[in-house]
Amino acid sequence: MRRVSLSRPSEAAGEAGSASLEFLLVGVLLLVPLVYLVITLAQVQQQTLGVESAARNVARVIAGGAADGSAEAIVAGAVEEYGMDRDALEVSVTCAPAGACPRAGAIVTVRITTIVPIPLLPNLGSGITVGAVGTERVSSWLGQG
Secondary structure, three states, rough: OOOOOOOOOHHOOOOOHHHHHHHHHHHHHHHHHHHHHHHHHHHHHHHHHHHHHHHHHHHHHHOOOOOOOOOHHHHHHHHHHHOHHHHEEEEEEEOOOOOOOOOOOEEEEEEEEEOOOOOOOOOOOOOOOEEEHHHHHHHHOOOOO
């Protein structure tokens, strides 16, 4: 009876186990950039939600006629909650038609933008700019009653 060898010629040449090493090396090389991308996108999403929430709520407060500093408190709360840089935040409020705001029937538009720094590379470029717009119509009953 003749015996058949099941080993491959490459195994006989001393390459046994190299496939698992190559798999681990390629896996790590692909995993590190993927994790970095996930971290970056998570930070951009977090600050996008922050500016969107702040813009919407500031527009609602102004349209509701609050003049007691509530809008500033909302922006400060969003900065704290979503980890935004207060110095990089830009807030603009416009009313249409132009004039005293809030006025019954006017449309209040709040634009908020910020710059999200790139993780692990904060000094490389300016970062990623995210922004949001919140628009509300001032109640026609504002100031009556």
